[in-house]
Amino acid sequence: MAQQKMSQRDAVKLLNDARTREVHLSDLTLRVSSRALPDKYLTAAFDVFHSHLRIPVDHESLDNIRTCRVIVYSILGLGSLRDTYFSQHIQQLRQCWPDLVNWSKALFRGRKYREDCKPLRSLYFAINRVFDTVAVVDLDLVDNDDIFHFAVELWKGDEEDALSPERYATGPLIACLSKNPAQVNSFCERSAYDPYLFVETILARFHAAIFTFSTRRTDSTSDLADLLRRIVACSVEPILQVILNSKTALPILSRGLNSLLDDAHQTGEHNFTVRCAFEVIATFIGTKASILPATLRAGLLRVLLAVAANRERYYQGELAIAVIQELQTSLVIKSVVSAAVTSMNKLASNADFDMIWMLHSMDPEFRSDWLRFETLLIENHVVFELIGHGYTEERGTCASCRKKCGRKELRKCAGCEINFYCSAACARDDWLRHRVDCKAAGKETERYSRAAHSRTSRRFATSQVNRFWPGIVALARRRKIPIEYLGVHLYHTAIPFKFDVFDCRKILIDEASPEILRKSSILALLTKETLRARVEEKDKSCIMLVIDTMWLSDVPYRVYLDEYLDDDAEMACSTRSTFCVTGDSAILYPMTRDSVEEVLSEFYALPNLDWRTIWRDKAFECLARRR
Ligand SMILES: [Zn+2]
Ligand SMILES: [Zn+2]
Incomplete structure (x- = not known):
């Protein structure tokens, strides 16, 4: 915003007049701000501003609105x-600091910012700016309790209008917290601020500053995002917990950044906001599956692409890679997949969104x-669509009468929630046999079901085992595990995903052999019931499956695979769908006769597919639905 420099004559005259006339003082502030005042007069300007701050702080001055205006112009000037x-x-800053603080406190505590006149409304802004300078130049000035408590007051702002950017200041608090991380750690105690309220206030103000005015x-x-980033980086425990448990924090930040990216002119403040807020998003994105869809x-996705494609602007290239990898491993949850598809569809329908340029610019x-x-x-997405149409039907067996039927016809045992029964009578009949295992497993059940929102759907995982079955069997043979004792370990933590195999007997022999799986009575119960079907009743379709995801490890399931599965079926080697790897780093391909494979090859054979048509028209979704 550098204007043409003023002439020497005009500058000298303005400096003189600014000592006595408010209108000229206001002009001088503007000229300094826009760099129109030649550098050699800056010290003279400092003297003018400081001279006004020497007016004693007393009732008479505070009641005089003209004096108040002159003071605020001077603070703005400094x-x-x-x-x-x-x-x-630095000496000049130290020299004017006590007067500056005294006047700031007096005007602030006298609520002069509520006056409806130009410079007084900007009181918060003026004080904020001075503290921004101090944060860079001399942190010793803010390193004391008195300033800290004033900074907290300024942060709390005007209780009558706490969201208006004209009624709070974040800069002083940032300055006070910059000196050392220990100050951040003790912040909540020192300021008697409730951590929940603190985070909520930051987020509400962030949202308001973007959308409300x-x-x-x-x-x-940019100040709010910076404050949030600092407290997150310092791992202030109670505050981290609040963000961790918040359903709205990451959606608010994402929505805000999206809107900022729409602005035609991207300023340094835009960039800094994106940079800081993205850092916060990246810190929490992998902590819970339930926050991802919103x-x-x-x-x-748009924010992520912007950060990845503009590495020199945001300096967050590495974090962008971490985020995209977390997102890959979360694509095993249905709600995440459908939210991501919707979001891609929105990007592809936006004619201004230039994906080709983005791909070209990113690392x-x-x-x-x-x-x-x-x-x-x-x-x-194709897998979940097909599941909605009966692909990999879920089945089960009554633990008492051994009737095999659809999952919906069975009810869970009320104690362990692991065994299934076709009727209350069957549950009663089986109780004597099941009682001891049920009580042992029941203790773990609460933890098991509480984590339900982070669990991969049983049907999704079953479909993965179905698709890669011949490869899994080959792996078991290589490891010399008899097929009737085969258990499958599926890692969604690896990208795309990884299979391993284990011998179920080991779990029962040495009480969950620790090198394979965490010891658990739910695991023992499931293994026992699986082997009962698989070995005693020769039901080859019943299998023990253990899943690891980003959020939970070693979650055991007993599932029923498709009955037609052929241990030696042909595999599709030239496939467009994802391969997966085994514990020995061998690559597995899905079977040729697999519905997902068929939909995908039909889809990728469509003419004129480019990025925009793929996501705008979503032909893969239509093909899956038609089956
Ligand atoms: Zn039954
Ligand atoms: Zn039970």
Whole structure:
């Protein structure tokens, strides 16, 4: 915003007049701010501003609205000199600091910012700016309890209008917390601030600064995002917990960043906001499956692509790679997949969104991760669509009469929630046999079912085992595990995903052999019931499956595979769907006769597929639905 420099004559006259006339003082503030005042007069300008702050703080001055205006113009002027000036003139900053603080407190506590006149409304802004400078130039000035408590007051702001960017200041708090991380750690105690309220306030103000007022307040969003980033980086325990348990934190940040990215002119404040808020999103994105769908719907993918494609602007290339990898491993949850498909559809329907440029600009490592994300997303969406139409039907066996039927015809044992029964009578009949195992497993059941939202759907995992079955059998043979004792370990933590096999007998012999799986009575019960069907009753379709995801490890299931499965079926080697790997790093391909395979090859054979048509028209979805 550098204006043409003023002439020497005009500058000298303005400096003189600004000592006595408010209108000229206001003009001087503007000229300093826009760099129109020649550098050699900056010290003279400092003297003018400081001279006004020497007016004693008393009732008479405070009641005089003209005096108050002159003071605020002077504070604004000092803030406009910025760190570029004061880092060369630290002594001057120290010299004016006590007067500046006294006046700031007096005006603030007298609520002069509520006056409806120009500079007084900007009181928070003026104080914020001065503290921004101090944070860069001399942190010792803010390193005391008195300033800290004033900073907390400024942060709390005006209780009558706590969300308006004109009624709170974040800069002073950031300055106070910059000196050392220990201050951040003790922040909540020292300020008697409730951590929950603290986080909620930051987020509500962030949202308001972007959406509520006629002009965007990116000066506020960049400070708020910076504050949030700092407290997260310092791992302030109670605050981390609040964000961790918040359903809205990441969606609010994503939605806000999306909206900022829409602005035609991207300023330094825009960039800094994106950079800080993205860091917070990246920290929490992998902590819970349940926050992902809403965060994706709020536009996370677009923010991620912007960060990845503009590495020199945001400096968060590595975090972008970490985020896309977390997202890949979360594509085993149905709600995540459908939110991501919706979000891709929205991007592809936006004619201004330039994916080709994005792909071209991003780091090659991110690009290959991104492309794999898209492939996995299509494939898993097809799987979930097919499941909705009866693919991999869920079945079970009554633990008492051994009737085999659809899952819906069976009810869970009320104690362990593991065994199934076709009727209350059957449950009663089996009780004597099942009692001891049920009580042991029941203790773990609560933890098991509480984690339900982070669990992969049983049917999705079963379909994966079905599709790769011949490869899994080959692996078991190589490891010399008899097929009737075969258990399958499926890792969704690996990308795309990984299979391993184990011998179920080992779990029962040495009470869950620790090198394979965590000891658990649910696991023991499931193994016992699986072997009963698989070995005693020769039901080859019943299998023990253990799943690891990003959020949970060693979650055991007993599932029923498709009955037609052929141990030696042909595998599709030239496939467009994802391969997977085994514990020995061998690659497995899905079977040729697999519905997912068929849909995908039909889809990729369609003419004129490009990025936009793939996601805008979603032909893969139609093909899966038609089956
Ligand atoms: Zn029964
Ligand atoms: Zn039970």
